Amino acid sequence: MTSKESTALTVAQLARKMRNLLEIQIGECWVEGEISNLRKQSSGHQYFTIKDEKAQLSCAFFKGRASRSKIDLKDGMKVRLFAEVSLYEQRGSLQLIVIKAEPTGLGELQARFEELKAKLNQEGLFAQERKKTIPSFPSTIAVVTSPTGAAIQDMINVLQRRAPWVRVMIFPVRVQGQGAEVEIARAIRQLSEPEKYGHPRPDTIIIGRGGGSLEDLWNFNEEVVARAIAACPIPLISAVGHEIDFTISDFTADLRAPTPSAAAELAVPDGDALKSRLSQLKSALGRRAEGLLDRSERELDRLYGPGMERAVSRALQERELRLSELEARQERASADVISEHRQHLSTLKLRLKANHPEQLQQRRLERLSRLEERLAMASRHQLHRAEQSLKQASSLLKTLGPEQTLARGFSITFDENGKVIRDAETLSEGQKLRTKMHHGEVESRVDSKKS
Numbered sequence: 001m002t003s004k005e006s007t008a009l010t011v012a013q014l015a016r017k018m019r020n021l022l023e024i025q026i027g028e029c030w031v032e033g034e035i036s037n038l039r040k041q042s043s044g045h046q047y048f049t050i051k052d053e054k055a056q057l058s059c060a061f062f063k064g065r066a067s068r069s070k071i072d073l074k075d076g077m078k079v080r081l082f083a084e085v086s087l088y089e090q091r092g093s094l095q096l097i098v099i100k101a102e103p104t105g106l107g108e109l110q111a112r113f114e115e116l117k118a119k120l121n122q123e124g125l126f127a128q129e130r131k132k133t134i135p136s137f138p139s140t141i142a143v144v145t146s147p148t149g150a151a152i153q154d155m156i157n158v159l160q161r162r163a164p165w166v167r168v169m170i171f172p173v174r175v176q177g178q179g180a181e182v183e184i185a186r187a188i189r190q191l192s193e194p195e196k197y198g199h200p201r202p203d204t205i206i207i208g209r210g211g212g213s214l215e216d217l218w219n220f221n222e223e224v225v226a227r228a229i230a231a232c233p234i235p236l237i238s239a240v241g242h243e244i245d246f247t248i249s250d251f252t253a254d255l256r257a258p259t260p261s262a263a264a265e266l267a268v269p270d271g272d273a274l275k276s277r278l279s280q281l282k283s284a285l286g287r288r289a290e291g292l293l294d295r296s297e298r299e300l301d302r303l304y305g306p307g308m309e310r311a312v313s314r315a316l317q318e319r320e321l322r323l324s325e326l327e328a329r330q331e332r333a334s335a336d337v338i339s340e341h342r343q344h345l346s347t348l349k350l351r352l353k354a355n356h357p358e359q360l361q362q363r364r365l366e367r368l369s370r371l372e373e374r375l376a377m378a379s380r381h382q383l384h385r386a387e388q389s390l391k392q393a394s395s396l397l398k399t400l401g402p403e404q405t406l407a408r409g410f411s412i413t414f415d416e417n418g419k420v421i422r423d424a425e426t427l428s429e430g431q432k433l434r435t436k437m438h439h440g441e442v443e444s445r446v447d448s449k450k451s
Contacts (some may be wrong), residue, residue, distance in 0.1 A: 012089065019087035022094070026085040031057070031096065032104060035077045046073060050081060050096070059083065061098040068242070069101050070213050078104040082244065100244055102213060109214055113221050116248055120223075125230045131254045132235040134266065138203035140167045141267055142234075144187045147172035151210040151239075151260035158264035163271050165341045167348070169202060174219075175209035181222035188228040188236070204267050205232065207249065208239030208260045220247040229253055239263030286323075293319065406438040424449045 033050040040046050044063030049056050083096035145152050159168055171187040174180035190197045191205055220240045229236055229252040238253035239260040250256040257263035293316055413421045413435045427446050435442045
């Protein structure tokens with residue numbers, strides 16, 4: 001009997017090996033089937049079986065993830081599960097630890113996701129070498145997200161807590177629904193060349209939204225958004241959904257954050273940690289300076305004896321004064337920076353107040369009133385000119401018209417059709433005529449005519 005044949009595993013050891021093998025070789029995966037034997041515990045955990053016509057597997061959906069699920073599981077429901085394959089060692093039974101559950105019908109979306117992912121990956125849009133480094137100390141950060149969602153509030157809270165000196169630019173867009181991807185891509189393109197659109201140039205851009213189903217997050221899987229991110233020259237962080245959610249934007253961005261709050265933390269340093277670090281460095285520098293001074297003093301005592309004590313004391317005093325001066329300069333510089341940021345914040349508040357919708361509406365109403373006054377004045381002037389022109393034409397008509405000629409003793413003769421008679425040859429005997437004089441008319445008949 002060989003040593004290998006004589007070595008026996010305990011049941012627990014074998015179960016552990018089987019569990020490790022399953023978790024390493026298969027790990028997390030998607031599986032689709034029908035729910036049966038669903039048991040919802042008072043603790044919030046859910047246990048059920050997922051099956052198809054050929055096989056079935058036990059599933060455990062623990063409270064933490066089940067409470068965030070977008071669907072209410074029921075017996076007979078067709079679902080897609082994202083789960084970790086594992087082994088329950090105490091019973092030796094295979095089970096799926098469910099991470100996420102979705103209703104079926106998302107297969108087409110998943111196929112589109114995989115197709116676009118493969119296409120863009122082949123083009124090199126996911127390549128690590130094209131990704132830009134996120135700045136460690138940004139002064140301006142642009143956030144592209146919904147202005148009404150919880151994600152923006154979470155990010156603003158984190159940014160203000162960690163780095164209150166950083167200016168935050170909010171670019172409001174829709175993050176869900178038809179056409180939202182166009183708004184997201186347009187915002188990224190405008191931030192790519194902000195001077196063209198009158199915006200400050202951000203050091204970092206964050207795009208994202210809170211969690212949701214695959215359909216809710218789909219706008220961040222559209223090609224137009226992915227290509228806008230790839231073309232953006234400014235470092236960009238993608239923060240879409242929860243930690244288990246992945247979108248095309250995450251792969252294309254320079255950095256993927258598991259949540260919007262995490263994106264804010266990755267975008268700026270921790271101000272408290274920086275202060276603590278500066279304090280530590282200051283203390284270390286002071287200790288090192290004191291140590292150098294002590295060693296120098298001892299060396300001087302050794303070399304020159306007590307006679308140099310006064311000179312050494314003066315030198316130490318000079319260094320202490322210099323150190324105090326440097327500390328004072330550092331404190332003044334810090335105060336100046338804080339004052340500058342406060343002044344900048346005050347300026348932003350004034351600009352925000354000046355551009356408030358009520359102020360803009362008031363200025364536009366005032367401009368409309370001025371335009372109405374100018375229009376009324378121009379109309380009155382035009383009417384006056386037309387009235388003067390009409391009077392001149394009327395006077396000229398009276399001067400040159402037939403009434404003045406008739407007043408001088410002349411008359412006008414018409415035939416029975418009202419046509420003016422200019423030549424006697426056109427008349428015939430017996431033809432009726434009508435003669436208009438200055439006062440009244442006379443009717444006559446042609447007896448004879450002379451040329």
